Amino acid sequence: MKIGVLALQGAVVEHLRLLEAVGATAVAVKKVEELHDLDGLVIPGGESTTISKLMHQYGWMEAIRAFGEAGKPIFGTCAGAILLAKQIEGQQEAHLGLMDIKVARNAFGRQKDSFEVNLPVAGVAADYPAVFIRAPYLMEVGEAGQVLAKYEDKIVAARVGQYLAAAFHPELTEDTRLHKYFLDMVKESK
């Protein structure tokens, strides 16, 4: 399975490392043309406004939408989840608008409130080390979707069809279980 990590800005190598650890062929993707032979895509943590600005150039928006609509799995972490969402609280427009979730940005406060905690993630782990950095949360998940994790009653991970979103940063840990889960989604989609 060949999985790309969108490498416009953010924590790219961390995702590559974990994808390789679960047995995928992982590549950093910097040009739109590089999407065509991928089986799945990860949109990493970073600054969602920055990544979005960069995606509005060189045809990224259309290309990633076509990629997702062709049924290929996409995994967004933190900023990546915001970019995938159909709705963003307080904003008129979404970015990619692919995944039927509504997100609230910086929903746990500023950097000094950033935290880590072990959480159960359905179908993945009973004690997943979740690292939240100026993190968003998922206010709503579409009816077809499945909530995978909650923290203090707030949804922090979900799957809707071929899309997977986490408000936290699996790429900042050594834990490969969520990446394994995504790799299985990619295999199923084939």
Next chain:
Amino acid sequence: MVQVGTDRVKKGMAEMQKGGVIMDVVNAEQAKIAEAAGAVAVMALERVPSDIRAAGGVARMADLSIVEDVLKAVSIPVMAKARIGHFVEARVLESLGVDYLDESEVLTPADDLYHINKKDFTVPFVCGARDLGEALRRIGEGASMIRTKGEPGTGNIVEAVRHMRTMMAQIRKVQAMSYDELMAEAKNLGAPYDLLEYVHKNGKLPVVNFAAGGVATPADAALMMQLGSDGVFVGSGIFKSENPEKFARAIVEATTHYTDYELIARVSKGLGSPMQGIEISKIREADRMQERGW
């Protein structure tokens, strides 16, 4: 158990900034321009380094109302500078909710012997360094991110290049060393032994390393990325240029696509003149900001 302000959360914040541009701003309006241009964070200041240099006198933490205005104006992270060793300025900025502190040589040092014990803070710190020893001493004190010192406010990239090249060469040397040689090298560099061991094993710093101090054009930013920077700070360069909005966007694109020369050519066209630069040898040694810090 929930843990706030852990090492991982502090270093992780810097990881999320990788491949991005952090821009100096002096008011809310500039902060909005920076955010719209794609900055990953802004540094809220009272004056940009070139104006600090011109003004002379003692440079302190910024007017807090500026910091507050910037915090309210943008949704991206906001950084602010405290004087070297001035842990009270740092605490005050932390209490305002600033996302990242820069213990910075751009301001007049408050302590001529010691830096802040950054491990005590919930908020992460970035510090400047000219070489590997200095970088590891700052990380030993708790810095979660390193940047080159360069020579701030000059629009002259030569010092940042020297500092990045020095660090990278030293990292390669330490990585290639025999384990037996590490303690003597730790002594030579003035670096904590355990951190040097990390560099030996991993061939990189244990934290993110940005370029700063003299980046004035998109090509400067791309140059620093190719030399191994994880991202770029642009101080006086943007809002001292003729068309800050366009200039900021161009620097962001050049930082992302740093090996795409046609793209850099395209975004660099028609930017107007960049900031006026200063030749380093024309700055008296006592006025060089990079000499501050120990």
